[in-house]
Amino acid sequence: MKKAKIGIVTVSDRAFRAEYKDLSGPAIHATLNEFLVSPWESIQRLVPDEQTEIERVLIELSDHEKCCLILTTGGTGPAIRDVTPEATTKVCDKILDGFGEQMRATSLCHVPTAILSRQVAGIRAGTLIVNLPGKPSSIRECLQSVFPAIPYCIDLMEGPRLETDERVVHAFRPK
């Protein structure tokens, strides 16, 4: 079975300058480890909140590393340095509005400030790119809410078959 490559990109000025430890990238890795039972490997990157840097690493992980999925964390709020959605939109061929809608709806059950999140998802060639929140506690709830649709999306893009631990998350594939 083909090993799936999944990119994990932490976007944070302060983590990049080592002012604090990146907890969000590892939180994504740990969640995927729980979700997936098919073989996969992660490729992790840490970049500052610079649009061109984010675009460069998304393109590298998509075009050269051939990741079927890239998950970003950080940089999706309303502050001036938050540019992850801009970078994602710029490198994608198609935007999938349903991901952002669904993640905001999920976060709204917990905090009313969920509407400030500008998270998007899109497709660049054979890669699905999804923006997750910056906070480790919110990462899991967002990923849990959209992951059921991700394996089928990757099937449609002719990527590797992702199998999940059904006790944790159900990968839905229409008959």
Add this chain to the structure above:
Amino acid sequence: MKKAKIGIVTVSDRAFRAEYKDLSGPAIHATLNEFLVSPWESIQRLVPDEQTEIERVLIELSDHEKCCLILTTGGTGPAIRDVTPEATTKVCDKILDGFGEQMRATSLCHVPTAILSRQVAGIRAGTLIVNLPGKPSSIRECLQSVFPAIPYCIDLMEGPRLETDERVVHAFRPK
């Protein structure tokens, strides 16, 4: 009473090549027949998943046939050949995000992969264009969820007055 013209556009490479029969266009026609009690006629088209072809037929049905409403089916997923939302966005003056949000929210009650749908709706001059899903079973649930707003939208665009069978669907017009 002025007869309303409604365009029904099936977007599908395989139906266009006659590899299978188009069931979606007829499903839209049948649903509208149940919904509408005012006089109307449909103008049906079948095109392949080519953006320029879809744009051409949307423009023809809007500018020359003067349809007040065009319903498309197919080509709204994440696959590379899915370009119906791109064609719709290209020919429209205004996009109505609420339609896509509402249709995805409705489909989400049935399947978690609803977030993969990129359905949009928009207005070109006097024509409302709405992307419906490709599957006949999903067409009715999406149309049922947004149709209550369609007659009033067409009123605002100074189109023909659509009257519905109130037992099936209620056309809401604010006082």
Add this chain to the structure above:
Amino acid sequence: MKKAKIGIVTVSDRAFRAEYKDLSGPAIHATLNEFLVSPWESIQRLVPDEQTEIERVLIELSDHEKCCLILTTGGTGPAIRDVTPEATTKVCDKILDGFGEQMRATSLCHVPTAILSRQVAGIRAGTLIVNLPGKPSSIRECLQSVFPAIPYCIDLMEGPRLETDERVVHAFRPK
């Protein structure tokens, strides 16, 4: 404590021509008076449904008056003269899709035609701009649904600290 400046912009051809009295601008002012307990002042404007006029007044209130928040009313529907979202999008650096989604979801509880609303919100430099509906009765329900996130958004933009009357609306600030 720094006095917050809040712009209130009524967009309406008929109110501008004095064919009827603007009730929507005053409705926003009255609602804010109930919501806010920290010092604030409003700067009110009335413009016709002309995109360049709307853009001009949004830029004036943002760049010169340094409003931390601008609330518009009117011009968000599907009619040809409705161009408030276009003007807002044009002058903003970032769009916050969650506001429009949330306001439409709130209005949908009352009327199915809520999906016709094209309300957006966005940020221009240090100013949050939010499109509210035109009808005074809908203004309060929309503002009530998104206001809990607004003070924290303005904090993130380094604007004045807004304090609310907690009995009326809760300003949520993550710890």
